[in-house]
Each structure stands twice: as structure tokens, then as C-alpha cells.
Amino acid sequence: MKGLTLEKVNKVFGSGLNQVQALKDVDFEAKEGELTLILGPSGSGKSTLLTILGGLQQPTSGTVLVNGKRLDSMQGKAADAFRLSNIGFVLQSYNLVPYLSVEDQFVLVDKVKKEGNLDKKTFDEYIDRLGIKRLLHKFPGELSGGQSQRVAIARALYADPEFILADEPTAALDSNRVKEVAQLFKDIAEKSGKAVVVVTHDLRLKEQADKIYHLIDGQISIEQ
Numbered sequence: 001m002k003g004l005t006l007e008k009v010n011k012v013f014g015s016g017l018n019q020v021q022a023l024k025d026v027d028f029e030a031k032e033g034e035l036t037l038i039l040g041p042s043g044s045g046k047s048t049l050l051t052i053l054g055g056l057q058q059p060t061s062g063t064v065l066v067n068g069k070r071l072d073s074m075q076g077k078a079a080d081a082f083r084l085s086n087i088g089f090v091l092q093s094y095n096l097v098p099y100l101s102v103e104d105q106f107v108l109v110d111k112v113k114k115e116g117n118l119d120k121k122t123f124d125e126y127i128d129r130l131g132i133k134r135l136l137h138k139f140p141g142e143l144s145g146g147q148s149q150r151v152a153i154a155r156a157l158y159a160d161p162e163f164i165l166a167d168e169p170t171a172a173l174d175s176n177r178v179k180e181v182a183q184l185f186k187d188i189a190e191k192s193g194k195a196v197v198v199v200t201h202d203l204r205l206k207e208q209a210d211k212i213y214h215l216i217d218g219q220i221s222i223e224q
């Protein structure tokens with residue numbers, strides 16, 4: 001299977017009275033070609049699930065599979081190299097480099113990942129659809145929350161990863177932008193054959209989703 005899979009994944013933080021079980025026996029599958037949504041309220045375990053899915057942290061137990069291969073069997077540099085070329089994260093904190101212009105955020109990607117980034121035509125289409133063309137010479141400190149969010153999305157897409165994992169990517173956007181971003185994610189999944197996973201509590205994204213999971217108190221269920 002081409003995609004990302006979690007099998008019986010548990011994640012426990014802390015111990016004793018402070019122990020929190022953020023994920024409980026989670027089975028999950030995001031296929032290439034599909035936009036998969038994980039809906040859940042604050043504190044339900046969405047960010048924990050997404051970061052485990054992308055190998056940023058390890059589960060306490062259970063298995064993470066990438067295209068059928070165990071991600072947790074990869075270690076150190078091999079895991080870092082794999083993440084760099086295959087997984088695009090859009091994190092809640094945007095992680096834009098404050099002293100680089102918007103344009104230079106993409107130049108930075110070229111420096112870190114020298115090959116396989118988007119061709120100019122596709123990149124131009126994406127930044128047009130994300131409405132950030134006129135922001136290219138601005139610095140992160142001059143951007144609104146919504147503008148930063150759209151730049152962070154563009155930067156993740158620019159590296160052309162096989163898997164796109166986005167944490168609340170529409171939190172700062174107005175309804176029109178939400179539609180545009182959701183449609184862009186859907187098109188990228190469908191036309192470029194990527195697996196796009198979005199965790200959110202934004203119900204406006206449901207329309208474009210191919211598959212919807214619900215996460216409540218660390219327990220997952222699939223919407224039929």
C-alpha cells in the first residue's frame with residue numbers, strides 16, 4: 001500500500017499521577033491520491049498523531065508504516081534524510097525564518113534540499129492560488145497570521161514531498177481562503193498522487209476530504 005499507516009499506536013506522556021495517554025490503540029491509514037482529515041477537539045491528540053505519523057516523535061507502542069515499510073526501524077541520519085525528501089510538514093507555529101524574506105524562505109529549501117523541488121510553473125500556480133505573490137519581498141514580521149500560514153503551506157509544498165502533513169493549516173484563514181486551501185490540498189492529492197493528511201477542528205474542510213477520521217480523547221474512529 002502506498003501511503004502512511006498506524007497500527008495499534010499508543011502514546012503515553014509522563015508517569016504516575018501526571019500520566020496522560022494521548023493516543024489509545026490508534027489504527028489509521030492515509031492513502032496516496034487522497035485527502036485524509038482528522039477531526040477532533042483541542043487536546044484530543046491530533047498533533048501527537050501527526051508528529052508520530054511523520055517520524056518527529058516515536059510511539060510508546062505500535063507500528064508506523066510508510067509505503068508498507070516500518071518508519072521506526074529507520075534511525076538517525078537515515079530517518080532525517082527520509083523525512084527531508086518525503087514528508088512536508090505544515091506546523092501550527094509556521095516556523096518561518098524571521099530574518100529571511102518570503103522569497104528567501106524558498107531559496108532556503110533549495111539550499112537544504114538540493115533536488116526534486118517544484119518546477120517554476122507549478123510553484124507559480126501554487127503561490128498564485130495561495131495569494132502570496134505580492135508578499136514575496138516581505139519579511140515574516142510584516143505578515144498577518146493568515147499570510148504566514150499561507151507562506152508556510154507554500155514552503156511545505158515547494159519541496160514536493162510525497163506526504164504532506166498539516167496541523168490546523170486553516171486556523172488563521174477566512175472562509176474564502178479555507179475553500180481555496182482545501183481545494184489546493186485536494187488537487188495535490190488527486191493530480192500529483194500525494195497523501196495529504198490534515199488535522200483540524202475546522203469543519204469547513206470536510207467537503208473536500210476523501211476520508212474523515214474523528215479523534216476524541218486519543219481514540220480514533222472513521223466516519224462512514
Ligand SMILES: Nc1ncnc2c1ncn2[C@@H]1O[C@H](COP(=O)(O)OP(=O)(O)OP(=O)(O)O)[C@@H](O)[C@H]1O
Nearest residue numbers: 013014020022040041042043044045046047048049
Ligand atoms: N510533550 C508532551 N508532554 C506531556 N503531555 C503532552 C505532550 N504533548 C501532548 N501532551 C498531552 O497529550 C494530549 C494530546 O495533546 P495534542 O497536542 O496531541 O492534542 P491536539 O488535539 O493536537 O490539541 P490542540 O488542538 O490544542 O493542539 C494533551 O492532553 C496534551 O496535554
